[in-house]
Amino acid sequence: MRIGIFSDVHANIEALSSVVEAFKSERIDKYVCIGDVVGYGASPNECCDIIRKLASFTILGNHDAAVAGRMDYSYYYDAARQALDLHARQLSAENMSWLKNLPYEVREGDITFCHGSPINLEEFEYIFSVEQATRCLDIWEDLGAVTFIGHSHLCKSFALTREEVFEVVATKFVIRPEHRYIISVGSVGQPRDYDNRASYTVYDTVERTFEFKRVAYDIDAAAQKIFQAELERNFGNRLFLGV
Secondary structure: OOOEOOOOOOOOOHHHHHHHHHOOOOOOOEEEEOOOOOOOOOHHHHHHHHHHOOOOOOOOOOOHHHHOOOOOOOOOOHHHHHHHHHHHHHHHHEEEEEOOOOEEEEEEEOOOEEEOOOOOHHHHHOOHHHHHHHHHHHHHHHHEEEEOOOOOOEEEEEOOOOOOOEEEEEEEOOOOOOOOEEEEEEEEEOOOOOOOOEEEEEEOOOOOEEEEEEEEHHHHHHHHHHHHOOOHHHHHHHHHHHO
């Protein structure tokens, strides 16, 4: 089975549309979204509508949880909080109900999907460094062969033995049975690795290969929608830079 995995769409319909089109050439059997469908961008309902139909399941992200009233986000900085408030007002009843019922985690065989660190699912902790991934050694026995996460908006992979963790720098690699892997799949709608193309990934469960993919999209159109909405202009500006 070939699984199309993506995350952190953040209400960017232009990026999501390009990713969906790019997936068509990848012989995908099943799609999984790892959360943060909403927040930051200008098209929350449009993105929810597509992902609800496309993905076999979607994981709850912190922005999804905030909009759905499932977490306290009063400590978020003003612009992010205002975007979440706006999306909460804009979402259709169907999309709001969907967000309210998304799971924190899904496990399928030896694969785990969650938005942030698998240690404390409701805390949405980041993993984008070896030091952060090393904390997962404490739950080695509970880890699946691969744990797919989002949240950081970075394309990062870590291989864990029972004693140590190292970063995997390849864009395509084989999942080896002697390791556990934590793979951050990057962001569709707001990349932060100085590559402004939308990120998406493919995992082949038979060949046990994983690959990062990127696709260009109409950044100007996405940014202009943000500029015209009740949203912080920097949410649009950063799309051009990939930060």
